[in-house]
Structures are given as C-alpha cells and as structure tokens.
C-alpha cells in the first residue's frame with residue numbers, strides 16, 4: 040500500500056499544479072462560498088476612495104475586484120499570487136483599478152512604501168519564511184497603514200473540514216503525522232504564533248479576533264469540495280476507481296448526516312487579524 044501524501048512542501052509547485060488546478064476548476068463555487076468573508080475583509084480593510092491596497096495570495100481575484108470597486112477608478116488594488124493558472128483567471132476579469140501580478144509575496148518588490156493597506160483572504164499561511172514574508176509586505180506599506188487578513192482557526196473549530204477525512208480514513212492507507220506549524224491551511228491556528236510572527240516582522244497594534252462566519256453550502260457542492268481539495272483529494276490521487284468509489288460513498292453519507300434540507304449549515308471558524316505598519 041502506498042502512503043497518503045503529506046501536505047505539500049513546495050508551495051509554488053502545489054499552487055501551480057494540483058492545488059491551483061482544483062481552485063481553477065471550483066473557482067465559482069469557492070467564490071460563492073467565501074463571499075461572506077470577502078465582504079467582512081473588504082469592509083474592514085478599505086482605506087478610503089482612491090487609495091492603494093495589496094491583496095496577498097489573491098487567487099482568482101474575487102477580493103481584489105471587490106476592493107477595487109470600493110476604491111473607485113482613481114484607486115488601485117494589486118492582487119499578488121504565486122499561481123500562474125489562478126492569476127490568469129484573475130487577469131481575464133480585471134476592471135479599472137484592479138491589477139494582478141504573478142509573484143511570490145514573500146520576496147516581491149512592492150516598490151517604495153506606497154500602499155495604504157494590505158489584505159488577504161486565506162492567502163498568508165503558505166509562506167516558507169513567515170517572518171521574512173510579513174517584513175516584506177510591511178516594507179510596501181506607508182507607515183501606519185493597516186494589514187487585515189482572515190485565516191483559519193484550528194480544525195476542531197472547522198468540523199466540516201475534518202468530517203470528510205474521518206469518513207475516508209478506513210479506506211485509505213494511514214496518514215503520516217503532519218507538522219501543525221508547517222505552511223498550510225491551519226498553520227495560523229495558534230493566535231500566539233501569529234502574534235509572534237507579526238511582532239518579529241515589525242508590525243504594531245496587533246489584534247486577533249474570532250470571526251465565525253456562516254457559509255451554508257449545498258450538500259453536493261460540499262461533497263465535491265471535500266473530494267477535490269485538501270487531504271482527501273491528495274490521498275485519492277494514487278488510488279484506483281474501487282477505492283475512490285468507496286471513499287465517495289463514505290464522504291457523501293457522512294456529510295449528508297450534517298445537512299438540513301439539502302444544505303450543510305457550515306460556519307467558517309477564522310481569525311480576523313489586524314496590525315499596523
């Protein structure tokens with residue numbers, strides 16, 4: 040039996056291959072699901088009409104476009120992402136005041152400190168050197184400018200994220216232990232860790248608040264997401280059709296038990312993090 044793949048260590052490769060492709064394929068669904076978080080983020084990070092904002096790990100650009108609309112044509116929201124396929128989709132949707140660049144936000148030169156805010160929806164937990172990445176982002180902001188991002192709390196606060204893995208486990212080889220601090224979805228689950236990273240990289244007035252956002256999702260959509268993204272998707276990649284079928288059935292049954300009238304009343308358990316350059 041083969042081992043279940045560990046979380047990706049080469050994030051650039053992951054987001055340009057399997058991970059990025061899954062987001063490309065499911066982009067409309069993901070944007071719909073995460074729209075309530077976009078609304079909170081854009082409202083909180085908005086620095087005023089005509090200002091300049093960085094969107095870190097912007098993916099296909101929904102939050103960049105949302106911010107650009109609020110900033111107006113005199114403003115700029117610059118979406119930065121390491122994934123070629125996702126930036127391609129973002130560029131195809133660009134509007135006045137929204138620009139996109141395919142780059143690593145850890146090292147990208149944002150120019151003289153000229154931005155009025157930086158924001159991210161789930162795009163800052165994948166850096167290989169968190170301290171250096173946040174210092175680089177800070178260098179692109181004017182003194183006193185605000186950083187606002189949403190990241191996931193621990194899996195126990197996001198039970199829907201683990202139901203599929205649990206249901207699939209009996210049909211798959213054992214998962215090797217993973218490092219909870221490694222870059223990945225839940226790397227910022229510990230608020231003390233996030234606070235330390237921001238403090239060491241020069242940020243001030245750090246606040247980390249709970250953000251529990253209802254993100255109800257139709258049962259078939261959640262089944263699709265659970266099988267196409269995250270640990271179950273990675274584990275299924277090397278499996279034959281018989282195993283895939285059993286896993287699909289187990290995941291469908293487990294998630295159906297959570298649904299009310301065909302909708303799973305999911306709540307995204309996140310941190311809303313703010314700090315000043």
Ligand SMILES: C[S@@+](CC[C@H](N)C(=O)[O-])C[C@H]1O[C@@H](n2cnc3c(N)ncnc32)[C@H](O)[C@@H]1O
Pocket residue numbers: 050054069073095096097098099100101102119120121122125142143144145159160161162163165166
């Ligand atoms: C979970 S997705 C979120 C995408 C988008 N913010 C959204 O909410 O739809 C994480 C994103 O971070 C990007 N990313 C990961 N590492 C990055 C890096 N070093 N620099 C820029 N983007 C990065 C990935 O390519 C991916 O698009």
